[in-house]
Amino acid sequence: MDVPTLRPPRHRVSRTAIWYWAARAALGWLILLAAQVIWLVADDAGVPLSAHVIGLAATAVVAAAHVTLMPLWRYRVHRWEATPAAVFTQSGWFRQEWRIAPVSRIQTVDSERGPLEQLFRLANVTVTTASAAGPIKVGGLDRDTAQRLVAELTANAQATAGDAT
Amino acid sequence: MSGSVSGSMTGPVSGPAPTDWxxxxxxxxxxxxxxxxxxxxxxxxxxxxxxxxxxxxxxxxxxxxxxxxxxxxxxxxxxxxxxxxxxxxxxxxxxxxxxxxxxxxxxxxxxxxxxxxxxxxxxxxxxxxxxxxxxxxxxxxxxxxxxxxxxxxxxxxxxxxxxxxxxxxxxxxxxxxxxxxxxxPPAGSTLAGETELARMRPGWVRFGPFTMSGLVTVGVVGGFVSRLVSEGNIDLDRVGPVRETWRWFSAMSLALEIATVVLVLVVFVGVASTLGYVLAYGNFRLTRHAEGTLHVTRGLLTRRATTIEERRLRGVEVDEPLLLRAVRGARLSAVTTGLRSGQGGQRGGSMLLPPAPRVEAAAVARLVLSHAPGATGPAPLTAPFPEPLTAPLIPHGPAALRRRFTRAFGVHVPILVALLLLWALGEPPLWPWLTAAALLPVTALLAADRYRSLGHALTSGYLVTRWGSLVRRRVVLRCDGVIGWTVERSFFQRRAGLATLTATTAAGGQSYQVRDVELAEALRLATAGTPGLLDPFLQRAGSVSQ
Incomplete structure (x- = not known):
C-alpha cells in the first residue's frame, strides 16, 4: 500500500543525552534506595531483615533496568528538525508523540540549562505558541546546537507579522 | 439620565474628562x-x-x-x-x-x-x-x-x-x-447596526428539567438547611410536620422508601432545574453588532450581558449532555481566543445559546460562523458547501470500536475481579459484586455510545471533531485557527494502527483531539487542514515503519 507516513525528523539529539537521562533517572532511584536504607537502619517495628533485603534488591533490579534501557530507547526515539516553515519533534518512549508547529505561529523561544544539564554540557529549547496546550520541547541538545536553533527560530519567527493566534 | 449640557465637554455622568480617575x-x-x-x-x-x-x-x-x-x-x-x-x-x-x-x-x-x-x-x-x-x-x-x-x-x-x-x-x-x-440601546430595543441571531422561545423551557442544574440547588438548599439547624440549635424532631413525615416514611417497606426518595428527588431536581433555566436564560438574546461583536444578553432577575469580538472567534462547540441529547437538545458556545471556555452549563462567558433544540443550535452556529471575518482564513461560509455543523462525520473504524470496549472493560473487569477476591477472602458481602456485575451491560452500552460519538470531518475550511458519551461535544474549528498539530500514539495505539491527532489552538479549550483515528487518516486531516505544513515531513512508505 502507498500511504503517506510521517518520516522521523532529521536530527538526533546529542549522544551525551543518554548519560544525562541515565543520571537523572539514577538520582530519582537513589533517593528511593536511600529511603529504604534509612528505614532498614532505623526500623524497630520488627519487619524481618530478609524482607528489607528483598525490597532493596527488587528496587535495585528495577532501577538498573530503567537506568540502562530507558535512555537507549529514548535516544532512538527522540529526534527534532527545524525548517524555515516549521518545527518538528518526535519524543516519548512508551507513548510516542510527534509535534509540528508552524514557525509563523511561534510566540517565544526559550533555552534553558538545569544544573544537571550544565554538568553534561547540554541544553533544551522550548518553543511556545499561543496555545496553552503543549509547548514544543527539544531536550538533550548540545549547547552550540541549542544556541543555533534558538537564533534560527527567532530569526524566522520575526519574519512573520501578526499576533500569531 | 443627565440631559446633555450644550457646549460643555461633559460625559453623561457627573462629567469627568475621559482620562480622569x-x-x-x-x-x-x-x-x-x-x-x-x-x-x-x-x-x-x-x-x-x-x-x-x-x-x-x-x-x-x-x-x-x-x-x-x-x-x-x-x-x-x-x-x-x-x-x-x-x-x-x-x-x-x-x-x-x-x-x-x-x-x-x-x-x-x-x-x-x-x-x-x-x-x-x-x-x-x-x-x-x-x-x-x-x-x-x-x-x-x-x-x-x-x-x-x-x-x-x-x-x-x-x-x-x-x-x-x-x-x-x-x-x-x-x-x-x-x-x-x-x-x-436600552434593553430590548434594536439599533440600526444590530441584527438579532437568536431569541429565547417559550417552548425551550421544556429543556429545563434536562439540564440537571437543579442538582446544585439541592446541594445549596441542603447546606442552607443544615447550617440553619446547626446555628440555631434546632431539634428537627420537635418540628411537627417533619416528625409526621418521618413517621409516615419509616412505616413503608424498603423498596417503597427507595422509590419515594428517588421520585421526590427527581421531581425536586426537575422543578429546580426548570426554575434555574428560566431565571438564568429568560430574556435571552443573541445579536450581532455592525462593529463586529456578538452580544449575548440573558437573565430574568440577574441580567448578564456578554460581548465577544468576532475577529477572535475561531469556531463553535455544540454540547449535548446525555439527558439533553435524549430530548434532542443542545447548547452552543463560542471558541474564541483569550476566553478560555469555562466549565458547567454556562461555559464561562462564551455561551452563545442556552439548552435549545439541536436544530436551532446548528442554525445559530451557522449564522455566527457565516459572518465571522476571516482575515487570513477561508472565505465565509456560503450555501453550497456542506456545513460543518450538519455534515456527516467520518467514523473511526472497527479498531477504534475495539479500543472503546477494551478500555471500558479494562476498568470494569479488574474491579469485578478485585471485589470477587475480597468476597472470597470473607471481607465484604456479595452484593457489591452483584451490583458491579449487573452494571456490565451499562459499561458495554457506554463503550458503544462512545464509539458512535467519535467522528471527524474537514469541510469548507473547518475541522470538525466529535467525541464523548455522557457529554457529547462537537467542535467546529476554523483551520486557520489551528496553530500546530500533535500526533500521539501509545504502545497499544501503535499496535492497533491508531493515533490521536490533536489540533492546538489559541482559542477555547486550547487543544481539540481527534481520538483513535487511523494514522493515515490523521495525516490526511492535518495535511488538508494546514496545506503545505506537513509536506516536507511526509514520506510515501510501502509499510509503516516505526
Whole structure:
C-alpha cells in the first residue's frame, strides 16, 4: 500500500543525552534506595531483615533496568528538525508523540540549562505558541546546537507579522 | 439620565474628562450591605430562631463579622477608582495594599455587564473586563462593582467598539438623541447596526428539567438547611410536620422508601432545574453588532450581558449532555481566543445559546460562523458547501470500536475481579459484586455510545471533531485557527494502527483531539487542514515503519 507516513525528523539529539537521562533517572532511584536504607537502619517495628533485603534488591533490579534501557530507547526515539516553515519533534518512549508547529505561529523561544544539564554540557529549547496546550520541547541538545536553533527560530519567527493566534 | 449640557465637554455622568480617575457609583453603598447580609443570612436566621435563650458569645461574633464585612465593603467605594486613557484601562484599589491594575486597551477581549436584582432596582451594573490571559485567577481580573447602568453600557461601547465615533470623545456619547451615536440601546430595543441571531422561545423551557442544574440547588438548599439547624440549635424532631413525615416514611417497606426518595428527588431536581433555566436564560438574546461583536444578553432577575469580538472567534462547540441529547437538545458556545471556555452549563462567558433544540443550535452556529471575518482564513461560509455543523462525520473504524470496549472493560473487569477476591477472602458481602456485575451491560452500552460519538470531518475550511458519551461535544474549528498539530500514539495505539491527532489552538479549550483515528487518516486531516505544513515531513512508505 502507498500511504503517506510521517518520516522521523532529521536530527538526533546529542549522544551525551543518554548519560544525562541515565543520571537523572539514577538520582530519582537513589533517593528511593536511600529511603529504604534509612528505614532498614532505623526500623524497630520488627519487619524481618530478609524482607528489607528483598525490597532493596527488587528496587535495585528495577532501577538498573530503567537506568540502562530507558535512555537507549529514548535516544532512538527522540529526534527534532527545524525548517524555515516549521518545527518538528518526535519524543516519548512508551507513548510516542510527534509535534509540528508552524514557525509563523511561534510566540517565544526559550533555552534553558538545569544544573544537571550544565554538568553534561547540554541544553533544551522550548518553543511556545499561543496555545496553552503543549509547548514544543527539544531536550538533550548540545549547547552550540541549542544556541543555533534558538537564533534560527527567532530569526524566522520575526519574519512573520501578526499576533500569531 | 443627565440631559446633555450644550457646549460643555461633559460625559453623561457627573462629567469627568475621559482620562480622569472616575469613581464607582455611590449607589453601591446601598447595595453592598444588603449583599453581605444576604450572604450571612443562614447564620443570622439561625440567630433569630435561637433567640437569646442559649446565650453564647458565638452569635455576637457572627454579628460583628457581618458588620465588619459591611464596613469594608463600604470602604471599597472610597478606595476604588478607575480611568480609561487612550491606551490603557486602569483600576486602583485596596485600602492598605494599594494596587493598580493596568490593561492595554487593545488587549481587552470581552466586557461582561452583570446586574443582580438589587443592582437593577437601583439602576446599577457590574462590569468585568476580560483580557487575553487564559488563567483563572480572579484576582487579576478587572472588575468594577458597580457602575450606573448607563455608565456601564457606555464603558462597553468605549472599550470594544473602536469605531471612529466611539474613539473620539466621551462627550459625543452624551448626545443620546442622535441615532448615529454609539450609545448602547436600552434593553430590548434594536439599533440600526444590530441584527438579532437568536431569541429565547417559550417552548425551550421544556429543556429545563434536562439540564440537571437543579442538582446544585439541592446541594445549596441542603447546606442552607443544615447550617440553619446547626446555628440555631434546632431539634428537627420537635418540628411537627417533619416528625409526621418521618413517621409516615419509616412505616413503608424498603423498596417503597427507595422509590419515594428517588421520585421526590427527581421531581425536586426537575422543578429546580426548570426554575434555574428560566431565571438564568429568560430574556435571552443573541445579536450581532455592525462593529463586529456578538452580544449575548440573558437573565430574568440577574441580567448578564456578554460581548465577544468576532475577529477572535475561531469556531463553535455544540454540547449535548446525555439527558439533553435524549430530548434532542443542545447548547452552543463560542471558541474564541483569550476566553478560555469555562466549565458547567454556562461555559464561562462564551455561551452563545442556552439548552435549545439541536436544530436551532446548528442554525445559530451557522449564522455566527457565516459572518465571522476571516482575515487570513477561508472565505465565509456560503450555501453550497456542506456545513460543518450538519455534515456527516467520518467514523473511526472497527479498531477504534475495539479500543472503546477494551478500555471500558479494562476498568470494569479488574474491579469485578478485585471485589470477587475480597468476597472470597470473607471481607465484604456479595452484593457489591452483584451490583458491579449487573452494571456490565451499562459499561458495554457506554463503550458503544462512545464509539458512535467519535467522528471527524474537514469541510469548507473547518475541522470538525466529535467525541464523548455522557457529554457529547462537537467542535467546529476554523483551520486557520489551528496553530500546530500533535500526533500521539501509545504502545497499544501503535499496535492497533491508531493515533490521536490533536489540533492546538489559541482559542477555547486550547487543544481539540481527534481520538483513535487511523494514522493515515490523521495525516490526511492535518495535511488538508494546514496545506503545505506537513509536506516536507511526509514520506510515501510501502509499510509503516516505526
Amino acid at each position: 472616575r469613581r464607582l457609583s455611590p449607589r453601591m453603598l446601598l447595595v453592598h450591605p444588603v449583599q453581605e447580609v444576604v450572604r450571612a443570612a443562614p447564620a443570622l436566621l439561625g440567630l433569630l430562631v435561637a433567640g437569646t435563650s442559649s446565650g453564647g458569645k458565638g452569635h455576637l461574633w457572627t454579628l460583628a463579622g457581618v458588620g465588619l464585612t459591611v464596613l469594608f465593603g463600604m470602604l471599597r467605594w472610597f478606595t476604588t477608582t478607575y480611568r480609561i486613557s487612550p491606551e490603557h484601562v486602569q483600576v486602583r484599589r485596596g485600602l492598605l495594599n494599594r494596587k493598580v491594575l493596568t490593561v492595554p486597551r487593545d488587549r481587552v477581549r470581552t466586557v461582561d455587564v452583570t446586574s443582580h436584582v438589587l443592582h437593577r432596582v437601583l439602576g446599577l451594573a457590574r462590569v468585568e473586563v476580560g483580557t487575553g490571559t487564559s488563567d483563572r485567577r480572579h484576582d487579576s481580573r478587572l472588575k468594577l462593582d458597580a457602575l450606573s447602568a448607563a455608565e456601564a453600557a457606555n464603558l462597553r461601547v468605549e472599550l470594544l467598539h473602536r469605531s471612529p465615533a466611539a474613539q473620539s470623545t466621551v462627550a459625543q456619547s452624551s448626545a443620546a438623541q442622535s441615532p448615529a451615536s454609539p450609545v448602547p
